[in-house]
Amino acid sequence: MSKQAPSPFTNHHDAYSMGQEGKEVWLLNGMRQLTEWHRERCMEYDRFLLSSGADNNHIQRLDQLPYLPTSIFKKFDLLSVDPEQHPKLKTVQSSSTSSGVPSRIFQDEATSYRQKKSVQSIFDSFLGTERRPYIIFDAMETARGKNSMSARGAAIMSLMGYASRFYFVMDLCDGQLVLNEERLIEAVEAAKESGDFIAYGFTYILYQAHEMLQRQGHSFEGFGNQTFLIHSGGWKTLQNIAVDKGSFNDAVSSVWNISPEQVIDFYGLVEQTGVIYPDCPYGNKHVPYYADVIIRDPHTLQALPTGEVGLIQLMNLLPLASPNHSVITDDMGKIVGVDDCPCGRKGKAFQFAGRAPKAEVRGCGDVYAEEQGK
Structure with missing residues (x-):
């Protein structure tokens, strides 16, 4: 062997x-x-x-x-x-949106270490190394899981190394994600104090949350060029309602008054956890x-x-x-x-x-x- x-x-x-x-x-x-x-x-x-x-x-x-x-x-x-x-062996499951059956990929301690090092190396190239407030457009339950985790949960956790503090700004209510505006305002205030922040949301979740913020007339200011809103997965849902990458970036960035280039889509698979492909x-x-x-x-x-x-x-x-x-x-x-x-x-x-x-x-x-x- x-x-x-x-x-x-x-x-x-x-x-x-x-x-x-x-x-x-x-x-x-x-x-x-x-x-x-x-x-x-x-x-x-x-x-x-x-x-x-x-x-x-x-x-x-x-x-x-x-x-x-x-x-x-x-x-x-x-x-x-x-x-x-390997008592700490973990299973990461795909979202299974197409077939209804998730992929199951196993991670031992050595693999997890290699994956974390890889993700950090990749994100460093796009985000820099500074810690900033981290706004998560999802519920805390998504990132929980001792021995098993979803693709969304893994994506959320991959950015924790860049967080000075983190804020889950959505709640799970009757199986639906609902924006918690009080927690969002708390996160925005922390981000303003810092001057920059990072955020993550699954693509269609991030879009729906910002579409609602737009309808309600929210517009946040005071953020620099080290603010990034990152998303992955879920394009099929948006393509069905004719939302392309350009209009997506415009919709999300306009809420924060930043450049559309600061909205970063990354491609990745559970079957290749640890290697992600952000847009330059x-x-x-x-x-x-x-x-x-x-x-x-x-x-x-x-x-x-x-x-x-x-x-x-x-x-x-x-x-x-x-x-x-x-x-x-x-x-x-x-x-x-x-x-x-x-x-x-x-x-x-x-x-x-x-x-x-x-x-x-x-x-x-x-x-x-x-x-x-x-």
């Missing part, structure tokens, strides 16, 4: 300081090691690889690495650690050096060149407790550049293009499922 998993970090303190050419050699070696780590520790994953014919010894490029469809984590509990030896000021999402994004043709699953839209495959070196280090999603996107974004961040830059039409992405996991059903 592989005694030690590869380290996901180098002496590069900036998540975006390594150029793509140098990164690919280093990352490929680490991803091959991590694939072997999970193969030796997760019997089901070993079967996946055998069924698909993937041969770790002949992989010469990142786009040749095996991957699992994210749907497989809805069907199987895949573990690369012994739960009895030029509307691009950037890949840190210990991760990569491959775009694949929806029909052939062949890797596509820059500029072509296809299914998003994500990989990173963080996960040790579940073999979710390389997954293909049912999200669509395209690579828009490499090492050349005007924001200065190196590596691949990509853009999210929406969800794929309803269809299960087939992969080696489906082959295993069919074998089990015989």
Whole structure:
């Protein structure tokens, strides 16, 4: 058995300081090691690889690495650690808005540490390192959970390291989130005293709260360029009522009298917890050096060149407790550049293009499922 998993970090303190050419050699070696780590520790994953014919010894490029469809984590509990030896093992579940069945990803102590370090490195690049009041457009119950947590709860907690104080400004009443205006005013006063703040809300929750604040005529002032309102997930609900990213940013920023660029959308999956993709000021999402994004043709699953839209495959070196280090999603996107974004961040830059039409992405996991059903 592989005694030690590869380290996901180098002496590069900036998540975006390594150029793509140098990164690919280093990352490929680490991803091959991590694939072997999970193969030796997760019997089901070993079967996946055998069924698909993937041969770790002949992989010469990142786009040749095996991957699992994210749907497989809805069907199987895949573990690369012994739960009895990890009493603090946690489960993070996706929101399951499309299928009604959540993905279940496991985190041991080592994985959690790696994920927290990654999120901090990424957010430092976009938010800076200063602590500010943290306004959370959600209920406190969402972030509770000793051994299990939702995707929303995990996103809320990922920003706690930037909080001087935090304020949950919504309450859960009969299953519905309701804005607590008294607590919001308390948070606003603390933010004014600081001069800046950060806020987080699930995309449609943040929009609905600010739509209500607009209707009520609220307008807050006195905040600087280190104020950021961050959101993730839930675009499908807004697209149904014709709210695009531009109008969203305008609606939210106007309440606080700040630039629309200070409203930051980030893309991320429970199946890739710890690696998030915030928008830079030029509307691009950037890949840190210990991760990569491959775009694949929806029909052939062949890797596509820059500029072509296809299914998003994500990989990173963080996960040790579940073999979710390389997954293909049912999200669509395209690579828009490499090492050349005007924001200065190196590596691949990509853009999210929406969800794929309803269809299960087939992969080696489906082959295993069919074998089990015989």
